[in-house]
Amino acid sequence: MSTSETPAKQTIITIVGSGMMGSALVFPARENGHTVRLVGSPLDGEIIDACRKTGRHPKFVKDFPAGVEYYKIEELDKAMDGADLLICGISSFGVEWFAEYMLPRIPETLPVVSVTKGLIDDGTGQLISYPEYWARRAAPRKLRLNAIGGPCTSYELVAQDQTVVTFCGEDLETLRWMKGLMQRPYYHIAVSTDVMGVETAVALKNAYAYGVCITVGACERVYGIDSIPHYNSQAGAFGQSMLEMQKLMRLLGSSNDEALAVGIGDLYVTVFGGRNRLLGKLLGRGLPLDAALKELEGITLEGNVIVVRIVKALRAWAAQGKVDLAEYPLIAHLGEVLIDNKPANIPWEAFVAEKR
Template sequence: MRTAVLGAGSWGTAFAKILADAGNDVVLWARRPEIAAAIRDTGRNPEYLEDTPLGERVTATASATEAIKGAELVVLAVPSQTLRVNLGDWAADLTDDSTLVSLMKGIELGTTQRMSQVIVEAARVAPERVAVVSGPNLAGEIALEQPAATVVACSDIDRATRVQRAITTPYFRPYTNDDVVGCELGGAVKNVIALAFGIAHAMGLGDNTKAMLITRGLAETARLGVALGADPLTFSGLAGLGDLVGTCMSPLSRNRTFGEHLGRGKTLEQAQAATRYTAEGVKSCLAIRDLARAHGVEMPITEQVERVCHEGVDPRIAVAALMSRSTKAE
């Protein structure tokens, strides 16, 4: 199958390797021409996962039109807040029945739309053409071919199954699901909870605190998901608990690492300067907070993360605010 991966960051690069190892021909789009040239010349991405050979089936280009042309599977791996603008430029190049696969885990600022909703609107495609990949998928581990699993969610289960076949390798095991809403919300909110986890870790707080953040973070994710029509069982699976645990616990996690900088007393700007990669939860916490408020859903951890990130609240004050909430039944 001819496939395109639009975005040559860590996860886009690792996903190109997965597709190639599963037997597909892959064109990887890189925004910077020199990165695309290096991938073509060396078979490696010098900017991300530079020690990982991508295989002979992967080539690269700085032309999105060239990447998309004739692709049956178009994988979107750009920062979530840039998706709409990029798709406005790319939509005309899509083939009539290509499947669009979202690797992004965020909620759009302003619209509070999930990434699949942005794709449907910006690319002017039917919802059943959009699949979502979500799960505990740390790119660095997958690049080393360490065993991992994921979820492919699509309202058209036959299409989800086709994507599943296209990305199955000896080290990468995909499962199908038709709960797009639940899988996307699990992937977006876990980034915010991982920021809180990183803050707590840097403050020297222990495992009781961390376990509390994971379990109560999962509870507020599920509350929002149910309010939006998700299946509650989704949040006990790979796209819910699995992704949350992986992102919170791993030092490879961008959001946890960003949270650690905040927990050491750095400002948002200082934390951004200290990290090389996009931490999706930093911007998404604003949109998730707005989405929760619009549906009357309490998300206290998300609200405190937003206060620390965007209102300059001291993390110690945020922790005290969480612990001083009125007691209630679980």
């Protein structure tokens, strides 16, 4: 089907990765009348078994729409047969698996859109987006790789809360076609060709959410877990996060205010409803990193990956005289916590230090 045509009711959408976000996208896709095939990754066998038995994802409180088809990874060829759109629903921990296992199996004619958020070192010290990384891994084949960014938690999408996201990619026609497939009265989709800007913004929010949520845990440590929320410290860390995100986006090649807004919105929803909030709070309460991670065993924490990658890159660039770490005090401190295993202690005075 040409990407300029109105999407047919029986367009086939295959979603690889039956985690919460990949599975949440089943709802708008199937509600629009498309054939939807949900494929579990190699780690998702039990999830697919549960979906087949109950018609519901184990972590959702709402049944999938009728007619969704469920496949295990061993049935991938069947699930991809005739597909018009492939959605990558894996977490950042599955990026290499997707590169090695999925990319060779994706036809160049099949558009792909990914919900995976993050940045990765390209081997030269430069950070690039996952779509760019996959494009390089797939070369010389030219795959049609796109991504979804923006403030969207899976369970609220399932609940049909009003949600605004951005589909980004190189080709506007393809983006508009995908928007036509997926948009719903509660799922609103902007389109952007600034892939690096959008992907950088939504990756950074996972890192900076820790900074804001550490302040939540610190207040709980001082005033009690059931105390009235304290917002001054949260706002101070949130404002610093926005400032550093903007600087990092410019450093990595994007000064797009719209992309920054996508990241700020995503930061907001992650602070109040994301999984990374849990680790930030525990660190703020004074738990050592190892103890906090043990308490959250089994929960996917993508913020850890991006903090480590950003801070390692910044430290290398600082050693080369390319950046001044003093301009990034919050992310630098998060690196001390997650890389150097130091206790969380937000460097407030560094936020207001006069720049020379």
